[in-house]
Amino acid sequence: MNCEIICVGTELLLGDILNTNAQYLSRELAALGIGLHHQQVVGDNPDRMRESISKALAESDLVILSGGLGPTADDLTKEICCEVMDEELVLDEEILQGIKNYFSSKGLAMPENNSKQAFVPKKNGIVLKNANGTAPGCAVEKNGKIAIMLPGPPRELIPMFENEVKPYLAKKTGGVILSKQVRTFGIGESDMASRVKDLLNGENPTVAPYAKDGEALLRVTARAENEEKAARMCDEAIEKIKQRIGKYIYGIDCQSLEEKAVELLKKADKTLALAESCTGGYIAKRITDIPGASSVFEYGIVSYSNEVKQKLLGVNAETLDKYTEVSEQAAAEMAQGVRKLSGADFGLSVTGFAGPDAASDGRPAGLAYIGFSCAEKTQVRELRTGKNAREYNRYVAASNALHMLIEYLSERNDKE
């Protein structure tokens, strides 16, 4: 099955919004094993839309459209696409009532325009429910071609694709589709990919590598008659992946290092305190991105100056004199210091050169020391990113700190 995507919206042609839908849909289609060969963006212009849709349907088995399902006069995707496919649109009273209910639940009357959204394909289509807005999507299947029409806002499009389109496409290709994500840390994308190279060529399950925010991940997607079997297929592939790169895997189906760190802290009923120099609050920010982080994280110090390091964290003046503030010794004392000051179970610290410039003593941007301290031990890891990029260096240093904590807590869990 080959496929084409058409995103509709003048705001995309003006550059007002970033086309994240195109990436999302492309990635999902790749995971489903559906070959995408063309993406287009057209404005809310009937003639151009007609031309693009006709051409796409002539060349592809499946055309996925996003945008232009709104209530205003220039929202024309459904009308034009059904016209091109010679499919009549009819009013669906139930959907109309649903839209009216949506408005009345907000204490509003439905504007007359919105009734347009209750028109659906008469004969050769199905309706795709929208749990997050008024515009339902639809799929029309005719003469061996399929057109799927989705709303433009990602918070409507993504759940509709997940819950309505995937099962629909799974039926077309047979069965259910299930994806699981394997998250790694400390291994590059190409290194990871080369170690699981043979798995990347599989057709079912598919295994696809991604690099995201300096981490490498693998997505495993299986197609099967039922969910149980698809899950088993995913798990078998993940087992093989674990054999190759197990020591780099920190989570299956979790979202981020910070989510994993908070989850493990909660599980262990332990608390964390932070002393951040070059990351300047970035670890604290990421930890507190997670709802409920307050139960495990109470205390963070951003200690940009040596004075704060000494006065508040109790780093020795001699340490700073002898080894400088960017040193293994300073990182260790910062991690110990903040743990003691706060009374938390664990202390994490980062001190380094974020860049973009090298340090005045000639040491490179991207050099950082990351300290971890608990009751039994204090350890420090040296990081050298080799890059001058400030944001990258800060993000990666924060990630390394979170990963040190995760490693400790994971080992602790394994022992229990």
Add this chain to the structure above:
Amino acid sequence: MNCEIICVGTELLLGDILNTNAQYLSRELAALGIGLHHQQVVGDNPDRMRESISKALAESDLVILSGGLGPTADDLTKEICCEVMDEELVLDEEILQGIKNYFSSKGLAMPENNSKQAFVPKKNGIVLKNANGTAPGCAVEKNGKIAIMLPGPPRELIPMFENEVKPYLAKKTGGVILSKQVRTFGIGESDMASRVKDLLNGENPTVAPYAKDGEALLRVTARAENEEKAARMCDEAIEKIKQRIGKYIYGIDCQSLEEKAVELLKKADKTLALAESCTGGYIAKRITDIPGASSVFEYGIVSYSNEVKQKLLGVNAETLDKYTEVSEQAAAEMAQGVRKLSGADFGLSVTGFAGPDAASDGRPAGLAYIGFSCAEKTQVRELRTGKNAREYNRYVAASNALHMLIEYLSERNDKE
């Protein structure tokens, strides 16, 4: 002049990368008054590329291509586009030497493949310099059509567009093109747009509103015979904008609130300390995003718990008992406390409910108190975002804190 964009790259069709180039180019073209009617993405497939480029050149005056200028066998944009336009490519010895120098500066020998990048249009084209990579771009003009070929990586494409393509297109449309950005805070995009509505219809200069990260901005772009005149035209438009929404403008041509805050602190030779509760280090992170922030920011406390607020910041137990930790009074004491503890000139504090859930006492997510303290005074602002979105609430609370500082420092500057 009407235009079409073609982004080339199988990685875009697989969803491995987000197509930020399409947004960047679309926005730039809109600012230049060039009408964009179609975007396409095609993979590294010669037949499909040939078809897309031919069709685009038939329908548009200007076709901008990005990607596919690399050294490998599947980088074919230049070859296919010049074939379609019947333009011969020839080796440019000077460019070849430049590429060799680029490698030798990194202590490497040029791989043989890279010589392919030194081929340029023989008769009807110009070369576009690449200051950030080995692949030069080029423009071919033939039979009343223009094709511009740019490298795919944004850090190469953007400077090339700014420095090479804009002047080239300016010549085609006559003169130079200059853009200035007006940044506002505290006014919504639609409110801002309605107050400058008449200016948005201008053709030269153009004034375009954007919303970015919860802020509203206006971009003013003028086309003129020379830079001086273009600058004067921009300034005249900005003067009109100031008359309408002057009190919301915090910067012209600066990049962010944090950049402005650091700039003003440096100018005033003053220092800042932070006490963050619900923002959890987000303000510190944004401040330290700015290189050189260490000279004005030394000291940040992330005080998630009441214990930290009391012990370290000296917030009164009675204040917390009587008004709770999310209150005007707590914010004031936190800002004062961190200023005194650190010895900094200014203290900023945030305490609130980030969400996504409402507080246990029923107060809504998005409620925050922001404190500012200096030697003369301490003041607190209440923020109610009305949203349950954690990231948004935290970002906007941090922005409001930065803006309180900017307001104070701007008034101070005005007085001097």
